[in-house]
Structure formats: C-alpha cells, structure tokens
Amino acid sequence: MLDNLPRGTIVIEDLEIGMFRYLRKQVTDEDIEMFATVSTDRNPVHLDDDYAQDTIFQGRIAHGMLTAGLISAVIGEQLPGHGTVYLGQTMKFLRPVRPGDTVYAEVKVTEIDPAKRIVKMDCHCSVEGKKVLIGEATVLAPSRKFD
Template identity: 85%
Template sequence: MLDNMPRGTICIEDIEMGMTRSLRKQVTDRDIEMFAEVSTDRNPVHLDDDYAQDTIFEGRIAHGMLTAGLISAVIGEQLPGHGTVYMGQTLKFLGPVRPGDMVYAEVKVVDIDHAKRRVTLETHCAVDGKKVLIGEAKVLAPSRKFD
C-alpha cells in the first residue's frame, strides 16, 4: 500500500523554506525479500523468523536502507522531484521497521542556496508516530532555466 502526494517536479525557483512532502507505505514481506535480492543483503535478521527471534529485535525487521529508500522516493518524486540530483544524505536509525508496519516518510526544506540550486532537507521516517530514522539530505534541484 502506497499513499503519497502528486508526483512531479518543484523547480528551485519555486522551492520555499519549510515546504514538506511525504508518503506512506506499508512494508511487506515481499518488499523485504525483493530488497534482499536486489541488494544481496540476506542477513537472516531480515529473512529468517527463527533466527530473528533470538536477536535484540525479537523478530524480523526490514533492512534499514529499505526504509531510507522511502526518503529517496519522496525526494526523487515530489520535493524537489524529477531531475533532482542527490548530493548527500546522513542517516541515524532510531528503531526497527517490521513487516506490516506503515512507514511515514517526510522531507522538509531547511536551507536553500538559489545561486547554486542546492537544497538542504530535514528527513525522517516514522512508524505509529515514533521516528525510526532521522537525517539530512543535500540535493541539486532542477531549474526551469535548464529545461
């Protein structure tokens, strides 16, 4: 299940401080299996119920980078959107995401350098209102001048 705002592009000329965009996605077993396949990260904490029960998580969890990928989806599809170039991202993982969890991913504009087309975004993901990931992204935003 994916619930998000309209996709597209917000050019640097239209980006404003405090702008936010978000999406919600339920993380499924299939998502975790596909991420393991594509990333080749087959750590049993993600894939093996019996193994995961004996870890600090007491059950299977999604890959942290799968969760972080939802931030990338908001940036690449909504704010700034299509044509955005990722320059950097910091991540701090605060809690696990489990199969079946509904993840809310949000980005917020906290700094804009119009001359260089650079935007800094505060980023986070939450489950049931509790942040599970926080960070900051730096991106190069698209511009109407380069269409």
C-alpha cells in the same frame, strides 16, 4: 498500501523553506525479499523468523536502507522531484521497522542556495508516530533554466 502527495517536480525557483512532502507505505514481506535480492543483503535478521527471534529485535526487521529508500522516493518523485540529483544524506536509525509496519516518510526544505541550486532538507521516517529514522539530505534541484 501507498499514500502520498502528487508526484512531479518543483524547480529551484519555486522552492520555499518549510515546504514538505511525504509518503506512507506499508512494508511487506515481499518488499523485504525483493530488497534482499536487489541489494544482495540476505542477513537472516531480515529473512528468517527463527533466527531473528534470538536477536535483540526478537523478530524479523526490514533493512534500514529499505526504509531510507522511502526518503529517496519522496525526494526523487515529489520534493524537489524529477531531475533532482542526490549530493549527500545523513541518517540515524532509531528503531526497527517490521514487516507489516506502515512507514511515514517526510522531507522538509530547511535551506536553499538558489545560485548553486543546492537544497538541504530535514528527513524522517516514523511508524505509528514514533521516529525510526532521522537525517538530512543535500540535493541539486532542477531549474526552469535547464528545461
């Protein structure tokens, strides 16, 4: 399940403080397995039910960076969108995401430096209204001048 606003690009000249975009995605067992394969992070807390039951999480959880990847998807596909270059990201993980959870990932413009094309954005992910990840992204936004 994927629910999001239209994809594309908002160039630096059209960005405004307070603009936001989001997506919603249900994290599946297949997503977790694919992330483990691509990242080579096969920690059993993500993949082995029996092992994960005996951890502080009392069950399997998704990789934190899989959840963080949803922030990247919003930035790269919606705000600012295609042509954006990631410069930095801070993150704090607050709660685990479990297989079957639907994650809401949102980014919101907080600062714009038009001369340098630098944009700062607050980022968060939540499950059932509870934040699971918070942070700030700094990006180089695309410009109409460089089309």
